[in-house]
Amino acid sequence: MKKVIILSVLFLCGLTRAQVGIDKSTLRSSSSIMEFNDVKEANGEAKGIILPILQDSGYAKEGALWLDANTKKVMYKSESGEVELTKASTQEIYLPTLEEVGEGVIISDGSLSDFTNDPAVLKLDSNQKALLLPHVNDVTKDISNPEPGTIVYDVKSKSLAIFNGEHWYFWN
Numbered sequence: 001m002k003k004v005i006i007l008s009v010l011f012l013c014g015l016t017r018a019q020v021g022i023d024k025s026t027l028r029s030s031s032s033i034m035e036f037n038d039v040k041e042a043n044g045e046a047k048g049i050i051l052p053i054l055q056d057s058g059y060a061k062e063g064a065l066w067l068d069a070n071t072k073k074v075m076y077k078s079e080s081g082e083v084e085l086t087k088a089s090t091q092e093i094y095l096p097t098l099e100e101v102g103e104g105v106i107i108s109d110g111s112l113s114d115f116t117n118d119p120a121v122l123k124l125d126s127n128q129k130a131l132l133l134p135h136v137n138d139v140t141k142d143i144s145n146p147e148p149g150t151i152v153y154d155v156k157s158k159s160l161a162i163f164n165g166e167h168w169y170f171w172n
Helices: 002-012
Strands: 020-022 034-037 065-068 076-079 081-084 103-108 121-127 149-154 161-162 168-171
Touching: none
Parallel strands: 020 034, 103 121
Antiparallel strands: 065 076, 076 081, 149 161, 161 168
């Protein structure tokens, strides 16, 4: 408890750089702004990040990733436009209700002087640290029932793995 209080005070005073670990106690990299638990659950299941589902991609800003509710494809917004990362799924896509959609969260390491209010569920502000995706040994074996829009780093193929609701797509 004493350690938590000291770390909280240092963080509030701006003496530390922000790093967030989700469901883990130690971080793998000092270059990450956010990391996720890489350990399989007791039932043998691994976890991934589930991308937001957008009905209107006009809200997406450069660098955004989302599952498009209309095309049923995982999309990426680049400087030149929208990029399809997967083919269309034939699976039904569940759209969250307004009550299920909350406010966005910004996590910053303090390396940027200007903050923007881009519409995002989760925004990581840093020019020195990156998001480290959950590492899963083999997505085809370790995640038996993935949600559409699940994204992880697949250790077996050494690639980004994205699930469109029907198939895994791998990007190296």
